[in-house]
Amino acid sequence: MSRLELRAIRKTYGKAERETLKGIDIDINSGEFLILVGPSGCGKSTLMNAIAGLEDISQGAIVIDGTDVTTLEPRDRDIAMVFQSYALYPTMTVRENIAFGLRIRRQPKEEIDQEVQRVAKLLQIEPLLDRKPSQLSGGQQQRVAMGRALARRPKIYLFDEPLSNLDAKLRVEMRTEIKRLHRRLRTTIVYVTHDQIEAMTLADRIAVMKDGELQQLGTPKEVYETPANLFVASFIGSPAMNFIPVTVQKGDRGLHAMVKSDSGETIDLPLPLALSAYENKEIILGVRPEHITQIQAHKEGQPLVARGRLTIEVTEPTGPDVIALVNINGIPVHCRIDPDHPVDPGDVAELMFDMSKTSYFDPATEQRITL
Amino acid sequence: MTEMVRKPFSFNRVLIYTVLLTAAAVYLVPLVVMLLTSFKTLGDISSGNLMALPTHWTMHAWHKAWSTACTGVSCEGVHHFFWNSFKMAIPAVLISTGIGAFNGYVFSKWRFRGSDLIFSMMLFGCFIPFQVILLPMAATLGKMGLANTTAGLVVVHVTYGVAFTTLFFRNYYVGVPDALVKAARLDGAGFFTIFFRIMLPMSVPIFMVCIIWQFTQIWNDFLFGVVFASGDSQPITVGLNNLVNTGTGVKEYNVNMAAALIAALPTLVVYVLAGKYFIRGLTAGSVKG
Amino acid sequence: MSTQIGVLSVPAKRPASRVINLIQAWLPKLVLAPSLALVLVGVYGYMIWTAVLSFTNSSFMPSFRFVGFAQYARLIANDRWHTACINLVIFGVLFIGVCLALGIFLAIFLDQKIRQEGFIRTVYLYPMALSLIVTGTVWRWILNPGLGLEKLMHDWGWTSFHFDWLVRSHLSVYTLVIAAVWQSSGFVMALFLAGLRGIDPSIIKAARVDGARLPTIYLRIILPCMRPVFFSAIMILAHLSIKSFDLVKVMTAGGPGYSSDLPALFMYDMSFTRGQLGLGAASAIMMLGAILALLVPYLYSELRSKRHD
Ligand SMILES: Nc1ncnc2c1ncn2[C@@H]1O[C@H](COP(=O)(O)OP(=O)(O)OP(=O)(O)O)[C@@H](O)[C@H]1O
Ligand SMILES: [Mg+2]
Numbered sequence: 001m002s003r004l005e006l007r008a009i010r011k012t013y014g015k016a017e018r019e020t021l022k023g024i025d026i027d028i029n030s031g032e033f034l035i036l037v038g039p040s041g042c043g044k045s046t047l048m049n050a051i052a053g054l055e056d057i058s059q060g061a062i063v064i065d066g067t068d069v070t071t072l073e074p075r076d077r078d079i080a081m082v083f084q085s086y087a088l089y090p091t092m093t094v095r096e097n098i099a100f101g102l103r104i105r106r107q108p109k110e111e112i113d114q115e116v117q118r119v120a121k122l123l124q125i126e127p128l129l130d131r132k133p134s135q136l137s138g139g140q141q142q143r144v145a146m147g148r149a150l151a152r153r154p155k156i157y158l159f160d161e162p163l164s165n166l167d168a169k170l171r172v173e174m175r176t177e178i179k180r181l182h183r184r185l186r187t188t189i190v191y192v193t194h195d196q197i198e199a200m201t202l203a204d205r206i207a208v209m210k211d212g213e214l215q216q217l218g219t220p221k222e223v224y225e226t227p228a229n230l231f232v233a234s235f236i237g238s239p240a241m242n243f244i245p246v247t248v249q250k251g252d253r254g255l256h257a258m259v260k261s262d263s264g265e266t267i268d269l270p271l272p273l274a275l276s277a278y279e280n281k282e283i284i285l286g287v288r289p290e291h292i293t294q295i296q297a298h299k300e301g302q303p304l305v306a307r308g309r310l311t312i313e314v315t316e317p318t319g320p321d322v323i324a325l326v327n328i329n330g331i332p333v334h335c336r337i338d339p340d341h342p343v344d345p346g347d348v349a350e351l352m353f354d355m356s357k358t359s360y361f362d363p364a365t366e367q368r369i370t371l
Numbered sequence: 372m373t374e375m376v377r378k379p380f381s382f383n384r385v386l387i388y389t390v391l392l393t394a395a396a397v398y399l400v401p402l403v404v405m406l407l408t409s410f411k412t413l414g415d416i417s418s419g420n421l422m423a424l425p426t427h428w429t430m431h432a433w434h435k436a437w438s439t440a441c442t443g444v445s446c447e448g449v450h451h452f453f454w455n456s457f458k459m460a461i462p463a464v465l466i467s468t469g470i471g472a473f474n475g476y477v478f479s480k481w482r483f484r485g486s487d488l489i490f491s492m493m494l495f496g497c498f499i500p501f502q503v504i505l506l507p508m509a510a511t512l513g514k515m516g517l518a519n520t521t522a523g524l525v526v527v528h529v530t531y532g533v534a535f536t537t538l539f540f541r542n543y544y545v546g547v548p549d550a551l552v553k554a555a556r557l558d559g560a561g562f563f564t565i566f567f568r569i570m571l572p573m574s575v576p577i578f579m580v581c582i583i584w585q586f587t588q589i590w591n592d593f594l595f596g597v598v599f600a601s602g603d604s605q606p607i608t609v610g611l612n613n614l615v616n617t618g619t620g621v622k623e624y625n626v627n628m629a630a631a632l633i634a635a636l637p638t639l640v641v642y643v644l645a646g647k648y649f650i651r652g653l654t655a656g657s658v659k660g
Numbered sequence: 661m662s663t664q665i666g667v668l669s670v671p672a673k674r675p676a677s678r679v680i681n682l683i684q685a686w687l688p689k690l691v692l693a694p695s696l697a698l699v700l701v702g703v704y705g706y707m708i709w710t711a712v713l714s715f716t717n718s719s720f721m722p723s724f725r726f727v728g729f730a731q732y733a734r735l736i737a738n739d740r741w742h743t744a745c746i747n748l749v750i751f752g753v754l755f756i757g758v759c760l761a762l763g764i765f766l767a768i769f770l771d772q773k774i775r776q777e778g779f780i781r782t783v784y785l786y787p788m789a790l791s792l793i794v795t796g797t798v799w800r801w802i803l804n805p806g807l808g809l810e811k812l813m814h815d816w817g818w819t820s821f822h823f824d825w826l827v828r829s830h831l832s833v834y835t836l837v838i839a840a841v842w843q844s845s846g847f848v849m850a851l852f853l854a855g856l857r858g859i860d861p862s863i864i865k866a867a868r869v870d871g872a873r874l875p876t877i878y879l880r881i882i883l884p885c886m887r888p889v890f891f892s893a894i895m896i897l898a899h900l901s902i903k904s905f906d907l908v909k910v911m912t913a914g915g916p917g918y919s920s921d922l923p924a925l926f927m928y929d930m931s932f933t934r935g936q937l938g939l940g941a942a943s944a945i946m947m948l949g950a951i952l953a954l955l956v957p958y959l960y961s962e963l964r965s966k967r968h969d
Contacts, residue, residue, distance in 0.1 A: 014484065049553070052553070052557055053556075054553045054556060054557075073556075073681055073684065074553075074556040074557050074559075075556060075557070075558070075559035075560070075561070079557060080557060081553065081554065081557050083550040083553070083554060084550075085548050085550050086550075087548060087550035087551045087553065087554040089551060089554075089555070089568075089569055090573055091569075091572035091573050092572075100555070100558050100560075100568075101557070101558030101559055104558055104559040104560050104564065105559050148554070148558075152558070387769050387772055387774070388774070390769055391766070391769050391770065391774065391780055392780075394766060394784070395780050395783040395784065398783050398784055398786070398787065398842070398846065399783060400802075401787075401795075401798045401799065401802060401842065402786070404798065404801070404802055405798050408801065416807060417807060420807075420811045420812040420814075420815040420816075421802060421807075421808060421809065421811070421812045422812060423815070470694070470695055473691045474691070474692060474695050476691075477688040477691055477692050478692075481687075481688035483688060483689065486688075486692070489692060489696055492696075492699060492700075492703075492704075493695065493696075493699050495703065496699050496702075496703040498899065498951060498955055499703060499707065499948060499951070500902055500903050500924070500944070500947045500948055500951055501903065502903075502905075502923075502924055502927045502928070502943075502944040502947050502948075503706070503707050503710050503944045503945065503947065503948045504702065504703065504706040504707065504710065505927075505928075505931065505932075505944070506709070506710055506713060506722075506931060506937060506940065506941055506944070507705070507706035507709035507710060507713075508702070508706060510722065529698075530698050530699075530702040531702065533695050533698060533699070534699070537695065561684055561687075562684060562687040562688065562691075563687075587789055590791070591790065591791035591792070591793075591794075592791075593791065593792065593793050593905070593906040593909070593910075594905055594906065594928075597909075597928075598928070598932060608791050608793040608794075608906070611791075611793050611794065611797060611910075612793050612909065612910050615797050615800070615910060616910070616913065624801050624804075624807070627797055627801065628797070628798065628801065630797075631793075631794045631797040631798055634791060634793065634794050635789075635790050635791065635794045638789045638790065638791070639786065639789055639790070641789070642782075642785075642786055642789035643782075646782050646785070649785075649788075649789065650781075650785060650850055653785075653788065653847055653850060653851075
């Protein structure tokens, strides 16, 4: 059980003029599963390498269980890492791959054998132990890579996009497996992924990064429902959150905003009173597609619910839902419609806006407006 | 092209094969001439022509080239030179390859501030005309007491071979994923452990390429041999040159050819047995130069 | 975590001492140090040393009486050096030109899914495994005016055939070209073949769909893609010709007279048989200059194109 603290970590690569990490502060609790997401090149791998000690950092500190390990060599940090490319040693068998870290640490032979057996059993790779990595399928290689990390029982596991080279089905299987493993072992894990679902299902907390800066750190629910800024809002969720710039107005029944459909009809969207500081000012509404739906009888009459007639431009059936594209204020907006209420492109449909889950952003700072 | 595979008997096909095989025959002519001539008697040489078969096959020229032909003042054939070349080539190849492997490993997997600059500086060593270092090198070898010794030649070949071997290994190791080294470091392995346990076992092909390249280069070298060696340390290329250029009176072309074949044999054998690696070395060593 | 599974004892961690870490950190540099020293002394130091020698009046022994550019002036005024330089230009242009033409030609032919490709390639390339001394020896025999090629042609019925370039002073340099081309053209072929194989086959497919015929595809699409191969082949061949010493030494020894002399042979003769160290050093520096004149633009364009990627 190990606690990992990242304190104001800064990193500039060799001659690069830009900082790759600009002061990352994260406390990762013992046994926590932290997921790191962010666009390509934002510094996720750099941060992982820094935690592992594979890259020196320019400033800041890395603390494991209260001990500052910033200057320690990787081998003294007791961390294991699973790489996107798996990085299996091509000339060694699976058994030797798993045992390598233990051998280097001069453990007795019986203990090594025992440990290899345990890991192999855990990951169900016992029949593969005497094969070379090149004789394994992608999924099997992935298991071996995990096995190699598990064998040493390190304090912390780092996973850098471990599943991204697998096909969709295997990825789902391995995802479940990793979740099960974490349940059982309760070790601290830092995990990088580009896959939204992986992030939402695996994480205890998600850290969203952009350009070397931490944008938000929170549980999947927090990050999804109360994104800290426009970037997080647009990055998390698929299809992405809709952003509609509006002007806050005062009406008889409280605050509201008027938007126009493509046919010129106005739709009156109610806003919470807490936005009164923004009266007559522009804000950005962040509405997730699932909050623009067909008419749902049970929501009828609730305070922050509105209706509007909109022309469906495109439909994309996903199975459980139909994603429909409409136009509001000239901006394309995605809605999520129950397939039992069939809509076709060209139809004018009556849609329901549930504004109770809407996020509000300040267009100048792009930050969330906390109510 | 696929179209051509479908029509194997087209006129184009025949033309292509004719051209290729004719060219191959032309390339082979010198080797055939060498072989034929080396088995001829002097009489056969003056009565027949280059491609005529010997009327009387004889090993006489080979014997003479090996043990009695005159190479300058002494008349003991080229066998001393032949063994000298081995005594020089084997240590020089092994040392330069070993150093190159470590250098390549550092330049690809343990880069540090300035390592790229050092690599470029070493690469430049591949390009200089060696004439520019002959005089100082001769002076240095003299000072160190290595002038005219096999050890001296080994030093020279290692000095100017390391740039190539480093280049080979660096380019090979650059293709090895960095993640392997990272994984091994997390597993607790250090600089040498990673090299010997991870990198070396997967370096067999590049070792072959490098060893074959270095062996061919060093065996075939003439410039260093003729400048830095004398008498009993001279390599086979110098011996052959002496033999060819000593002839007084009648030129014994059969002996010359036999000696040339002796000089060519080790590299030819290597080429035939491991041509794949030789070609890879040629293209890798030069394209990336 | 070990509480849940297994009884394996986790060994107490023994963080390596600072000293060991420090040594580890310095290991890569330590490993490089000997090679760096070799290169600094053996390449750069010696280059400077030779440059210094070229400004002295050293004859049999190095002396340190500086004479400025006197050796260079002597060199430029020297008839033999003059011939050597002209020969180098003739040799270099022909050698490079013929090797390229032959190499490209053979590579394209070999690229047509030839059944015996491996064997044929082996045949084209074997001269590259030979020493230039061997090459010179055999070509000296083949081109021998009395008993060589001439006799063969006469015997085969071409009685008017006449070939005595080896002993004709204004033609002997061409015999060097013949031998050198035989030795190196297969290598150029291999370079181009590798280049051809590196081309994305879908480019060719696209061109075929566009209706281009094979010769057009090669001329307009493939060869332009091989610019880098052209450059490196030219670099290597130019480099070989400037350094070429072995071949001329064994084939003609610069003769007849010094009509087939080359700079490399000139440098050797001056330095090691004539006892004119200063002049030899000056000629070596001139050779270095020639190679740098080729190399610097080449490296510059290489680096620039790498930046663009
Ligand atoms: N060795 C290096 N030298 C210089 N710059 C580097 C180096 N490694 C990475 N960078 C730069 O640092 C930035 C962050 O890279 P990093 O690999 O951490 O991104 P990432 O978030 O992992 O991206 P991805 O999702 O594509 O894996 C990038 O701009 C990259 O170009
Ligand atoms: Mg990454």
